[in-house]
Amino acid sequence: MTDAAVAGTPATDVLAALRARLGPRVDTSPHALDEARADKSGHASAGRPLAVVHAESVADVQITLRLAHETGTPVVTRGAGTGLAGGANAGPGEIALSVRRMDRVLEVRADDLLAVVEPGILNADLDARLAPHGVWWAPDPASRAISTVGGNIATDAGGLLCAKYGVVRDAVLGVDLVLADGELLRLGHRTVKGVTGLDLTSLVIGSEGTLGVVVGATLKLRRLVPGRPRTIAATFADVRTAALAASAVTAAGWQPAIMELLDAASLAAIHDLLGLAAPSPGAAQLTVQTDGPGAAGEAEAIAGVLxxxxxxxxxxxxEAESELLLTVRRSMHPAMERLGTTLIEDVSVPRSAMPAMFDEIARIEAAYGLRIPTVCHAGDGNLHPNFVFDGPDVPPVVWDAADDLFRSALRLGGTLTGEHGIGVLKRRWLRDELGDAQWELQRRVKAAFDPTGILNPGKVFAP
Known part of the structure; x- marks a missing residue:
């Protein structure tokens, strides 16, 4: 069921029941409804949702889902709306369930290296709260200042530090999950090890709101260690040479905390945005950072490889120069916005295949007459090609080129998404990667968690 009217409950009655049970936390203002339609991908749903519920507690989430379950009303969970795949966009007849106000740190145990938090807390705010305890949480997406922990969990986000410290799945011990009928489950554990039963925590991470609503998370922390990080900038004549150099660092056995690659178009756009001197035509740049007590020695060795x-x-x-180099990398999105409308994509390939993937991007640019500036988490082979075009709607030629790019990544042994998720924008290719048997199995798993199909319908597993 994907519309309240299908279940025999008119939308007006659903809205009235929401207001009766949740009062002022139900928002139907045009601004809130329009905001809930879209994310940072540039994609928006066909129309406004029924309402936005600003949940402030687990009880608010349970009340919303119980009502949705009773009436067959679809629910789309949202955090800060920084997603890049349309995965949290709410449309007509749907309730947008915002957990952004659930932003508390409930517990910090530095001795056990864990924290318990609500899903609406921002990454940057979380680290600021953890720092006095001498600990930190490793996931570090480029949107860390504006993205929520819950959104990171929904997409299994990565970011700049994932080459050394892993993605969100590596940094979460457990989640509190409200199911489609309002039942609260506490999944996972607080221990370093835990293999009792199936790992439902890992299943929920990356499920994009299709299995339940995450209302709490037990996070695996790391200790802040002494020593100043060392940051390296290496400029190469072209992006292929830079990609080969990144592979050489990995092959030499070094594991920097950060290794980011900017192709020529990206580097030039960022320098223009920041008012820096224009780079040499065609030049690409690797930004590498080492950390920990051995940072200086590792940086020297990696510099030699480069x-x-x-x-x-x-x-x-x-530190000032180091921060400038990282600012260059983190300025990719605003630099692209100055060039036009941008569809930010996300594929991963084996690290040894990065040069070949950049060759494919160059071929696709020429074949379709497009600009595709690309940034890459070079430490783990995760590329973000940016399709730049004019106007609000994605032209057919861009989708044709994206199809070519996705299939090129799959041919190279890669995957459709490293950290953005499937959402709406990539669902048509999901079956191509998974194969028929696994795709059907995953749809059955979704149905076991959400038998009436009210959680984030039309996303990820939609035919």
Whole structure:
């Protein structure tokens, strides 16, 4: 069921019941409804949702889902709306369930290296709260200042530090999950090890709101360690050479905390945005950061690998220069927005296949007459090609080129998404990667959690 009227409950009655049970937390203002239609991908649903519920507690989430379950009303869970696949966009007849106000840190146990938090807390705010305890949470998406922990969990986000510290699935011990009928489950554990039964926590992470609503998370923390990080900028004549250099760092056995690659178009756009001197035509840049007590020695060794690979290498002299280099990388999205409308994509390939994937991107640019500036988490082979075009709607030629790009990544042994998720924008290719048997199995898993199909309908598993 995907509309309240199908279940015999008119939308007006659903709205009246929501207001009766949740009062002022039910928002039907045009601004709130329009905001709930879209995310940072540029995609928006066909129309406004029925209402936005600003949940402030687990009880608010349970009340909303019980009502939705009783009436067959679809529910789309939202955090900060920073997603890049349309996965949390709410449309006509749907309730947008916002957990952004659920932003408390409930517990910090530095001795056990864990924290218990609500889903609406921002990444940057969480780390600020953890720092006095001498601990931190490793996931570090480029949107860390504006993205929520719950959204990170929904998409199994990664970010700049994932090459060394892993993605969200590696940093979550357990989740509190409200099912479609309002039942609360506490999944996972507080221990370092835990293999009792099936790992439902890992199943929920990356499920994009299709299995339940995450209302709490037990996070695996790391200790802050002494020593100043060392940051390296290495410039190469072209992006393929830079990709080969990144592979050489990994092959040499080094595991920097950050290794980011900007192709020529991205680097030029960012320098223009920040008012920096224009880079050499065609030049690509690797930004590498080491951390921990051995940061200086590792940086020196990695700098040697990059020079041997043809790079012009500079090690940041101080923290200010280091921060500038990271600001360059984190400015990718605003730089792309200045070029036009941007469809930000997300594929991953084996690290050894990065040069070949950049070759494919160059081929696709030429074949379709498009600009596709690309940034890459070079430490783990996760590329973000940006399709730039004019106007609000994605032209057919861009979708044709994206289809070519996705299939190229799959041919190279890669995957459709490394951290953005499937959402709406990639659901048509999901079956191609999974195969028929696994696709059907995953749909049956979804049905076991959500038998009436009210959770985030039309996303991920839709035919």
């Amino acid at each position: 020079r041997d690979a043809g790079g012009v290498v500079r090690v940041a002299a101080d």
